[in-house]
Amino acid sequence: MKKSALSAALAGGASAPAPVAPAQNKGTFLDPAAFPCIEYADVIDGVKTADELGATAEQLGNLDIADVAIVGSAPTNVLLNGVPLADYPLNPRRRRAGEETTPDVAASLEMNVDAVNSRTRDGRSLRRQVLKGAVMVFVTAGYSGKRFIFEKAKELGLRTVVLDGPDSWVRLLEKDGIIEKFVPIDFTDVDTVFDRCLQAIKDVRSTIGELDGITTFCEMAVPLASRLAEKLGLPCNTPEAVDNARDKHATREIMARAGLPTPKHYKVVSEADVAKAAAHVGFPAVIKPISGAASIGVIRANNEEDLLKAFRKVQHDMSRARIVAGALVEGDDEGSDAAGNAGGWIHLELMVEEYLDGHEVDCDLIFDNGRPVYGAITDNWPTVEPYFNETGSNCPSVLPKAHQIELLELSVRAVQSLGFKLGVFHVECKYTSRGARLIEVNCRMGGGPVRDTNLLVWGVDLVEEHLMACAGIPVRPPVARRPLKQMAEYTINAQKTGHLKSVDFLDRYKGQEGVLYARPLVQPGAKCNCVADGLPTWLCELMVIRPDVRQAIAVIKKMEQEINDELETLIV
Structure with a gap:
């Protein structure tokens, strides 16, 4: 088989394994070069000053905000010749370049394996040379707010092919030259979608050239993408690992067998199981689908009566859930959305587990050859219960160093216990009254x-x-020793039900120093719900940077109060 430019470039030697982390004074196996938040926690705790940590990583240089496209969650314009293309709704609960060698020259280079694996700007530049010209297939594109992913792929020189629904907004990316090819695929027929996608990829390979990777950034498409990559012998995590991560009950069972802390849990298949689950788990408890996304169908229950009501509601909500562009979204009670189409993509089974108290965090990880090469914690702010609607976050974390280590170690071990080897992982945890506990991988x-x-x-x-990982290129990102910026962000949930008259209340923040964005997520006239009437509506999103994370948190909280005061008269 003909090698791609990428494969030829890497042929000079096998990929070196990720470096084994040196032993740490506090007993953690985490490499401080990959987990900078651990050392910086000493600054947060007042044990060290930032200057004692050294430079912000000379290899990175200065990060200029003007050079960074801050994305957030807002959708982009999806008009093609004045005609709107199909876009997909934002998840109702959760949103969370040097001159380089041309591909034909890169293909002829004998790569220095040590250089390719180095955690430096030069090492990253060399990896980018290898990546440039690679052919990457994306299985679904998600909603238009993910345009930045494809723009980054274009910037890196990838030749991108996207499989998505026939009327997808991705047609606009093809017109603009951001992607090389759009291939329309009907994803509604679950029984045949694998074979049709496989044939489409083979057709692409015959016209564009050998593939270097298959990927997706959409939750519901991960199982399909992993199976396609495995079938074609491309870098991937095993379908078994993916399936076990997406099955929350299986995740709990695997973690328990691995000796990792695991909340009490009980699978609920029918209404008859509700009482058994209540007796085993106790209260407060959380009921959730064993596979799903965006917290759809996740509800807190404080007693058995609440649990039974929640069981019936979740069953109803999941029966209406729909798969759109690789994302799980809720249908309506009326019209075409009344009957969902997600049954072939998710298990319509539920699980009851202990409610976890404490501080919630996101642990974002990157793996290479089964080892973590980057990890950082973002603090999540309290959600809107009982629906667990997200609100805000800050980074770096302000949690004590010992808590951060425990959370990161649990996250890494959870990913490893599930059998994952490569790529990016978004791990959700809580630091509870009994220590670190996993929510999901x-x-x-x-x-x-x-x-x-x-x-x-x-x-x-x-x-x-x-993208590097999915193309089989070693992943060793240069990481700052201390934060380049310190930030907080917030999404305003509607505090009352009605119609939003205007979004002009955000105008006061335009151009304010340190405000990266303050923008609406709904249009004037939109119907808004507060938590008393169901799932709260997200109204707008905010992000600020300040010299210190606590300052950023204070600014965001002040903005939140100002906006909510004004919304009292704007929602009628």
């Missing part, structure tokens, strides 16, 4: 502000590193 990059956060604070672009 997402075998993909997080959504919303997650990419922005890691890039701004630690200089690591999760999109770039995941």
